[in-house]
Amino acid sequence: MFRFIVRRVLQMILVFVATTFIVYALMFAAANDPVQALVGDRPVSPQLRAALTARYHLDDPFIVQYLRYLRELLHGDLGTQLSGRPVAGLxxxxxxxxxxxxxxxxxxxxxxxxxxxxxxxxxxxxxxxxxxxxxxxxxxxxxxxxxxxxxxxxxxxxxxxxxxxxxxxxxxxxxxxxxxxxxxxxxxxxxxxxxxxxxxxxxxxxxxxxxxxxxxxxxxxxxxxxxxxxxxxxxxxxxxxxxxxxxxxxxxxxxxxxxxxxxxxxxxxxxxxxxxxxxxxxxxxxxxxxxxxxxxxxxxxxxxxxxx
CATH class of the missing domain: 1.10.3720.10 (MetI-like)
Incomplete structure (x- = not known):
């Protein structure tokens, strides 16, 4: 029974990583301009765009952003809405x-x-x-x-x-x-x-x-x-x-x-x-x-x- 449970848990981990990877990839692909989405309809100055890009690591490669997202997810951090409210609170x-x-x-x-x-x-x-x-x-x-x-x-x-x-x-x-x-x-x-x-x-x-x-x-x-x-x-x-x-x-x-x-x-x-x-x-x-x-x-x- 113990080996049965271990096999199922390992399968769960693999499915979880694969699923979150697909979800994050779709979100990454659908984001046309994440900086503009963060500020809404207001115009974005070059200085503000550079600051937001550095703050949210938007210039990092996709795999680096996903690994950072996965690490935060495993620590219980579900991210922050575009409005600034934590997703966990929602x-x-x-x-x-x-x-x-x-x-x-x-x-x-x-x-x-x-x-x-x-x-x-x-x-x-x-x-x-x-x-x-x-x-x-x-x-x-x-x-x-x-x-x-x-x-x-x-x-x-x-x-x-x-x-x-x-x-x-x-x-x-x-x-x-x-x-x-x-x-x-x-x-x-x-x-x-x-x-x-x-x-x-x-x-x-x-x-x-x-x-x-x-x-x-x-x-x-x-x-x-x-x-x-x-x-x-x-x-x-x-x-x-x-x-x-x-x-x-x-x-x-x-x-x-x-x-x-x-x-x-x-x-x-x-x-x-x-x-x-x-x-x-x-x-x-x-x-x-x-x-x-x-x-x-x-x-x-x-x-x-x-x-x-």
Whole structure:
């Protein structure tokens, strides 16, 4: 198990370095005139340009700038926005909103996605099964922004059941609709994945054996079938957690939630390179940690994976 963890950690380090290199390279390539971006619309004198270039080491080669950025990143310095505000302070204020939204979306995925998939797999071929397959296929085919604007109009504007926007002091109820929209595609995928895994487990020899020896069907489903069916679902959920963090850009923009996704959108819109690079780097770390946890859970559920 120790060697398994070491291999996964080394892979995480390589992926982190490669990803941050690509992000910084894209930011470096997209920066037309970083000095002008720093001062805004004001004219830049030659003396000011020279001072800012020396202060931010803008005349250094790309690889030197990246290594300096990586060193500061490893020391917890996420950089400074063009407005002069630290990116770390911006993230500290934005994280609670994104975590609240992502946690509620994950709860919706687990309860309704896995629950619907389990019932659909156990009652394969029934009305509920066919309805679940059709509904999940429709949800997967609808873009998040289309679903978001339509549900926002129906529940917020027309029926006035839920708030249209989510303010800084909004309660948990206000996050319900954005959480459903954020987790809609993952919910549909989790339902279909759980259904497939349950159907395959019900056909396995060990299920027929434990059924033949007289175990109650509730125990067969709840212990033997569900545990083996959860292996691919756990892998999917781990990846989904990282996607919920990064994929909240559209949802937070629709509902004006001042979370990480909204701040990332603002950084891209304002061409604020340090903000975009800092937020994406943190999202990469979250994504890698979630994948490491999934690998450990996967190895715990199936010991054969440890030797893979």
């Amino acid at each position: 993230l500290a204020q934005a994280w609670p909103y994104t975590l609240r939204l992502s946690a509620l979306a994950l709860l919706v995925i687990v309860v309704f996605g896995i629950g619907a998939g389990l019932v659909s797999g156990v009652r394969r071929g029934g009305v509920f099964d066919h309805a679940t397959l059709i509904l999940t296929l429709v949800i997967i085919g609808i873009p998040a922004f289309v679903l978001g604007f339509n549900l926002q109009y129906l529940f917020g504007v027309k029926w006035r059941v839920l708030p249209v926007t989510v303010g800084p002091d909004a309660g948990l109820t206000a996050y319900l609709l954005p959480a459903v929209i954020l987790g809609s595609v993952a919910l549909a995928t989790a339902a279909r994945l759980t259904r497939t895994a349950v159907v395959e487990s019900l056909r396995a020899d060990y299920v027929r054996t434990v059924t033949a020896i007289g175990l109650p069907r509730r125990r067969v489903i709840g212990v033997h079938v569900l545990r083996n069916s959860l292996i691919p679902v756990v892998t999917f959920l781990g990846v989904t957690i990282g996607e919920l963090m990064a994929g909240s850009v559209v949802t937070e923009r629709i509902f004006n939630i001042p979370g990480v996704g909204y701040q990332l959108y603002q950084g891209i819109h304002l061409q604020d390179g340090p903000t975009v690079a800092g937020i994406v780097s943190i999202l990469v770390v979250v994504y890698l940690v979630c994948n490491l946890i999934v690998d450990l859970l996967y190895a715990a559920l199936d010991p054969r994976i440890r030797d893979a």
